[in-house]
Amino acid sequence: xxxxxxxxxxxxxxxxxxxxxxxxxxxxxxxxxxxxxxxxxxxxxxxxxxxxxxxxxxxxxxxxxxxxxxxxxxxxxxxxxxxxxxxxxxxxxxxxxxxxxxxxxxxxxxxxxxxxxxxxxxxxxxxxxxxxxxxxxxxxxxxxxxxxxxxxxxxxxxxxxxxxxxxxxxxxxxxxxxxxxxxxxxxxxxxxxx
Numbered sequence: 475x476x477x478x479x480x481x482x483x484x485x486x487x488x489x490x491x492x493x494x495x496x497x498x499x500x501x502x503x504x505x506x507x508x509x510x511x512x513x514x515x516x517x518x519x520x521x522x523x524x525x526x527x528x529x530x531x532x533x534x535x536x537x538x539x540x541x542x543x544x545x546x547x548x549x550x551x552x553x554x555x556x557x558x559x560x561x562x563x564x565x566x567x568x569x570x571x572x573x574x575x576x577x578x579x580x581x582x583x584x585x586x587x588x589x590x591x592x593x594x595x596x597x598x599x600x601x602x603x604x605x606x607x608x609x610x611x612x613x614x615x616x617x618x619x620x621x622x623x624x625x626x627x628x629x630x631x632x633x634x635x636x637x638x639x640x641x642x643x644x645x646x647x648x649x650x651x652x653x654x655x656x657x658x659x660x661x662x663x664x665x666x667x668x
Contacts, residue, residue, distance in 0.1 A: 478597075483532025484653065485596045488605045489589065490529040496585075497522040509577055518582060533607065537655060544645040544657045547620040550627070552638045556615040602653035603631035614638075620646075630654045 500519060503509040575581050595601070603615060613633040621627050630648060632638065634656035645657040 480532070480536055481597050481602065483528055484536050484602050485593050486525055487529035487533040487607055488596070490526055490607045491610060493522050493525045493529065497526070512577065514577060514579060514582060529607070536653065542647040544647050546623050546643055547646050548643050549618050549620050549638055549640050551619040552640055553617045554614055555617050556609060608633055632656055
């Protein structure tokens with residue numbers, strides 16, 4: 475249950491930029507008098523703030539409070555694939571930025587139903603590495619093949635603020651192969667090349 479909750483919060487974090495845009499649109503519409511502060515808009519306003527806070531908490535929980543210990547890995551092969559995943563989510567953000575009639579219950583229901591459907595796919599397929607908020611915060615996304623300290627070869631999807639180089643050692647916190655963070659590089663701890 476705890477693992478599912480952490481993964482759900484990670485999914486919610488992926489949409490924090492979109493929640494913010496929708497919240498901004500809602501606030502601007504209310505300030506301009508195009509929307510009133512009725513029950514539905516109040517629920518939407520509160521729900522968006524809760525989702526933003528849950529998303530930020532989920533990201534912090536999964537990155538810094540996750541309890542995974544860093545282990546040394548030696549990068550054999552890497553590919554920067556940040557752009558391959560960010561643009562797919564960007565189109566979804568644009569969809570939610572188009573003129574939506576927030577005062578209609580049907581629009582409210584459809585928006586949150588879409589988010590639930592996407593969430594089911596996101597969690598069931600372990601798509602945790604698709605997180606535009608991390609990209610906005612300056613993280614790059616890499617698909618790597620690595621060798622660990624025991625000599626075992628593995629693959630992982632890695633977030634890092636700096637470029638990852640092949641044939642170099644790093645300390646990484648591997649939550650799972652779909653959501654890993656480089657903690658630091660280890661110039662002095664390079665594995666021997668095979």
